[in-house]
Amino acid sequence: MCRWLAYSGTPVLLDTILYKPAHSLIDQSLHSRLGVETTNGDGFGVGWYARETGTDTPAVLRDVGPAWNNRNLREIAQHVMSPLVFAHIRASTGTAVQQTNCHPFRHGRWMWMHNGSIVGFHQLRRELCVAVEPSLFLEMEGTTDSEVMFFLALTLGLEEDPPGAVARMVGLVERTGRAHGVADPVQMTVAVTDGRAVWAFRYASAGIARSLFYSTRVESLRALHPDVSFLQEVSDDTRLVVSEPLSDLPGAWNEVPEHTYGVVRVGHDSLHTFAPLPA
Incomplete structure (x- = not known):
């Protein structure tokens, strides 16, 4: 599958969250502890918002090579600073290793990334794609289930009601899957943002969903670990949501x-309960 992180808070260098943690996302690209695969080398992507440019549209860097040896990612990570960052390392579930299949996906000011799969996607793909609003369909560039999920959510009202749209998207995928004999179609953790808020979802039609964690409140962590300089430098509003913890710091991580x-x-x-809705 994949690994991802979402950061929101005090503007930081990408290097601070992508490379410096002991079990950083870059380390996870080679040594994932909780993923289905240990190695996630089928491409990567980073998206960030630069408020000083006066635009809400995020920048996105995506490449097909592994994150652990990408010189361009290492270079920009030491120079780009942002208050809201999405980062994703990919392990393909069967679709091609190509740039347009790397996360995060973008539409206007929105970004989306996913870990998991639509079971039996090759059977369901045409019907799900037909359900995408025609003008949005023209924006889809890749072949992944993840991108189809994003554009279905956009079709179903993501820009007005993110939780409701994702619930309707899941409901549509489940109904379509079961009509084709796929009993439990959805396995997902999803992050979506409009540059102001981040919504993160953990759900599986059956069984245990892919791992997902959120960071403990900064003020609590400062009390537990007054010697950790990063905690002294960021605001109380700073949060991380991650596929797996970036460190073994006691008390730092909570399972979603x-x-x-x-x-x-x-x-x-x-935190709120999530359940599919009829589309």
């Missing part, structure tokens, strides 16, 4: 419960 979504925004974050 099954069938749950979380919302992270300045001054507020919360």
Whole structure:
């Protein structure tokens, strides 16, 4: 499958969150502990918002090679600073290793990334694609189930109601899958953002969903670990959501419960029950 992280908070260099942690996303690209595969080398992507440019549209860098030896990623990570970052390392579930299949996916000011799969996607792909709103369909460039999920969510109202749209997307995929004899079609952790808030979802039609964790509140971590300089440099609103913990720092990470979504925004974050809805 894949590994990903979403960062929201005090602007930091990409290097701080991508390379410096003991079990950073770059380390996970070779040595994942909780993923289906140990190695995630089928491409990577990083998306970030640069508020000083006066645009809400995120920048996205994607490549087909492994993240661990990409010189361009290493170069920009030491110079680009952002308050909201998505990063993803890919292990393909069967679709081609190509740039247009790397996450995060972008539409306007929105970004989306996914770990998991639509079971039996090759059977369901045509019907699911037909359900995408025609003008949005023309924007789809790749061949992954993840991108189809994103554009289905956009079709079903993501820009107005992210939790409701994702729930309707999952409901549509499940209904379509079961009509084709796929009993349990959805396995996912998803992160989506409009540059202001981050929504993160953990859900599986059956069984245990892919791993997902969120960071403990910064003020609590400062009390536990007053010697950790990073905690002294970031605001109380700073949060990370990750496929697997970036460090073994005691008390730093909390597992997102099954069938749950979380919302992270300045001054507020919360967890809610997630369930599919009819589309």
